[in-house]
Amino acid sequence: FEQYPVRFLWGAEEFASIPDGAVPEVAFLGRSNVGKSSILNALMASKGMARTSSKPGRTKQMNAFGVGGARLTLLDMPGYGHGSRHSWGREIMEYLRSRKQFRRAFLLIDPIHGFKEVDMMIMEAFVDMGIPYQLVLSKTDKLEEPKKKKDRLATPHINEVFMDVQGVMRDYGGHSGFGEILATSSEPVKKGINELRWAILRATGL
Numbered sequence: 001f002e003q004y005p006v007r008f009l010w011g012a013e014e015f016a017s018i019p020d021g022a023v024p025e026v027a028f029l030g031r032s033n034v035g036k037s038s039i040l041n042a043l044m045a046s047k048g049m050a051r052t053s054s055k056p057g058r059t060k061q062m063n064a065f066g067v068g069g070a071r072l073t074l075l076d077m078p079g080y081g082h083g084s085r086h087s088w089g090r091e092i093m094e095y096l097r098s099r100k101q102f103r104r105a106f107l108l109i110d111p112i113h114g115f116k117e118v119d120m121m122i123m124e125a126f127v128d129m130g131i132p133y134q135l136v137l138s139k140t141d142k143l144e145e146p147k148k149k150k151d152r153l154a155t156p157h158i159n160e161v162f163m164d165v166q167g168v169m170r171d172y173g174g175h176s177g178f179g180e181i182l183a184t185s186s187e188p189v190k191k192g193i194n195e196l197r198w199a200i201l202r203a204t205g206l
C-alpha cells in the first residue's frame with residue numbers, strides 16, 4: 001500500500017457527472033473535522049496529499065486519489081455539518097448507491113464526541129440504500145492522554161467506546177453495516193492504519 005505511488009485524480013462538486021469506471025473505490029465519510037483527510041494521508045503515507053485543517057469545513061468537494069496506478073481509488077468527502085450544502089447528503093448517497101465500482105464507505109466517528117444524530121441518519125441511509133459501510137474510530141490517541149486535566153474524568157475508556165459502538169451497530173448496522181470496528185489514529189502516532197488497509201483490500205477484493 002504505502003510503497004505504491006499515489007496521485008490526485010480529480011475533484012468534483014457535482015457528483016452525478018463522474019463517469020463510471022472499473023477501478024474499485026472506497027470512500028471516507030463523517031462529520032467535519034473528524035479526521036477524514038488526515039486518515040487518507042496516513043493511508044497513503046503522504047503528508048499533504050489530502051488537505052487538512054484544524055478548522056472544520058476544509059474539504060469542499062469530493063476528491064479522488066489513485067493508489068498504485070489504477071488499482072484503487074480513495075475518495076475524500078466534504079464533512080457533513082459546517083457549511084456543506086443542504087442537498088449534499090442526498091447527492092453523496094445517490095453517488096455511492098449508483099456507482100458501479102464502489103465497494104465500501106468508511107464512516108469516521110470521533111470517540112470523544114461520540115455518535116451524533118447526523119451519524120445515525122447516515123447509517124440509516126446506508127442501510128436503506130444497501131450501501132456497504134464500516135465504522136472507523138478516529139483520533140483514538142485522545143482517549144489515552146487528554147491534554148487538559150479537567151478532560152481526564154470526562155474522557156471515556158476505549159473499552160467503553162467499543163461497547164457503545166457495538167451497541168449502535170446492533171441497533172443500526174442492518175444488513176449493510178460491517179461488524180468489525182476499526183480503532184485508528186492518524187497523528188501524533190499512527191495506529192490501526194494497517195488494519196484499515198487490510199479492510200480496504202478485503203472490501204475491494206484486491
Ligand code: GTP
Binds near residue numbers: 053057060077
Ligand atoms: P473536513 O474536511 O473539514 O470535513 O475535516 P476532516 O474530517 O477531513 O478532518 P481533517 O483530516 O482535516 O482533521 C481535522 C483536525 O483533526 C486537524 O487539525 C487534524 O490535525 C486533527 N486530527 C486528525 N486526525 C487526528 C488524530 O488521529 N489525532 C489527533 N489528535 N488529531 C487528529
Ligand code: MG
Binds near residue numbers: 036051077078079
Ligand atoms: Mg477533509
